[in-house]
Amino acid sequence: MEQLNAILEKRPYGHTSRKDLWWVPQFLTFLALSSFIVYATWAAFQGVHYAFGPYLSPFYSPELFGGSEHSLFGPKPTWWPLILPFSPALLILWAPGGMRVTCYYYRGAYYKAFWQDPPACTVAEPRKSYWGENRLPLILQNVHRYFMYLAVIFVFFLTYDAWKALWFTNAATGETEFGIGVGSLVLVVNATLLGGYTFGCHSFRHVIGGIKNRLSKHPVQRALYNCSSCLNRQHMRWAWFSLFWVAFSDVYVRLCSMGIITDLRII
Numbered sequence: 001m002e003q004l005n006a007i008l009e010k011r012p013y014g015h016t017s018r019k020d021l022w023w024v025p026q027f028l029t030f031l032a033l034s035s036f037i038v039y040a041t042w043a044a045f046q047g048v049h050y051a052f053g054p055y056l057s058p059f060y061s062p063e064l065f066g067g068s069e070h071s072l073f074g075p076k077p078t079w080w081p082l083i084l085p086f087s088p089a090l091l092i093l094w095a096p097g098g099m100r101v102t103c104y105y106y107r108g109a110y111y112k113a114f115w116q117d118p119p120a121c122t123v124a125e126p127r128k129s130y131w132g133e134n135r136l137p138l139i140l141q142n143v144h145r146y147f148m149y150l151a152v153i154f155v156f157f158l159t160y161d162a163w164k165a166l167w168f169t170n171a172a173t174g175e176t177e178f179g180i181g182v183g184s185l186v187l188v189v190n191a192t193l194l195g196g197y198t199f200g201c202h203s204f205r206h207v208i209g210g211i212k213n214r215l216s217k218h219p220v221q222r223a224l225y226n227c228s229s230c231l232n233r234q235h236m237r238w239a240w241f242s243l244f245w246v247a248f249s250d251v252y253v254r255l256c257s258m259g260i261i262t263d264l265r266i267i
Contacts, residue, residue, distance in 0.1 A: 013116075015124040022120040029113040032240075036247055040093070043250050047087035049257040050250070054165050055183045057250040058190055062157045063088045070161075092154075099151040102144035104202050105239050145203045152204070155195045162191040168265075180267040183252060190249045193242035200231025200238055 016022070043050075043059050050057040051068035063070045065077050066088035076086050100106055111117045118125040133141050165184040167176050198204065209215055209225035216222065231238065255261045 013124055013126040016120075016122050018120070018122060022123060026113045026119060029109050032243075033110060033113065036243060039247055040097075043254070044089035044093050045085060045087055047085070047089070049254045050089070052183070052253050052256040052263065053169070054167055055187060055253045055256065055263075056161050056164075057253040058158055058161070058187075058194075058246050059093060059250045060089045061154075061161050062092060064091050070164075095147065095150040096154055098143070098147040099198070099201075100239075100243070102141050102147055103239065104144070105235055107141060145207070148198070148201050148203045148207075151198045151201075155191065155198050158187075158191040158194055162187045178267075179265055181263045181265045183256060183263045185266075186245075186249050186252050190242075190245050193238065193245050196231050197235070197238040197242040199228055200233075200235050201228075202232065202235070204228055205232050 040059065043057075047066075050060040050066075051063075051070055056063060056068070056070045060066070061070075062072060065071060065073055065075060065080075067075055071088070080086050112119060116125050117127065133139055162184075165187045166178060166180060168179045168181070169175070170177050205225065205228040208221065208228050212218055212221060215225055252261075256263045
């Protein structure tokens with residue numbers, strides 16, 4: 001640690017011998033994550049236009065309390081503080097958000113893009129010492145595993161939402177019938193991408209295979225571990241595709257609810 005700090009003190013911020021455009025990935029990451037944070041925060045506080053027929057925005061799922069037909073426990077609870085705006089998303093969005101913020105991949109991405117810690121490999125950072133993640137606030141990153149447990153539960157809710165998105169109410173008869181709309185496909189893809197991201201998580205992989213000394217003696221657990229390892233190899237892609245798609249899913253449901261676009265029925 002002392003040797004590393006000594007090296008850091010000698011190098012001015014941004015010093016590097018690299019000739020490539022090393023700053024481009026960090027800049028794009030900054031733009032992408034900033035855009036998502038701004039949109040997700042705005043969408044979470046709206047509290048309207050988050051459901052359309054059998055479709056429910058993933059930003060609001062599960063809808064514990066709310067005004068749509070997807071609400072599990074009825075309308076706005078009486079215990080909600082009057083001085084605070086109410087939105088069903090505010091009750092649940094912290095859990096998947098915590099999974100993303102503490103994710104091992106996202107840490108490396110936003111440490112570089114936002115904190116310049118470091119700006120890139122072999123590029124000098126602005127701080128003159130290395131602290132690591134052994135003190136506040138970064139020591140809180142160690143709760144990642146517990147957010148992962150919650151994220152697994154959310155994947156099952158979103159999978160159920162994708163199933164519900166395949167059942168429509170017939171306006172003429174009032175009966176529920178099977179169908180596929182563009183929104184159905186959007187929510188199915190969303191559940192798939194979030195499942196790939198969550199079940200390929202490093203912590204999930206460790207939970208599946210890290211408690212046995214010899215996985216070869218446990219064929220079922222070994223198969224699950226291999227599946228998680230396969231997903232983990234593309235964890236960065238799962239992370240970005242699922243991040244984009246969860247926002248796109250909210251946009252699609254919102255635009256349908258507002259009447260701006262029409263959900264096309266395929267079947």
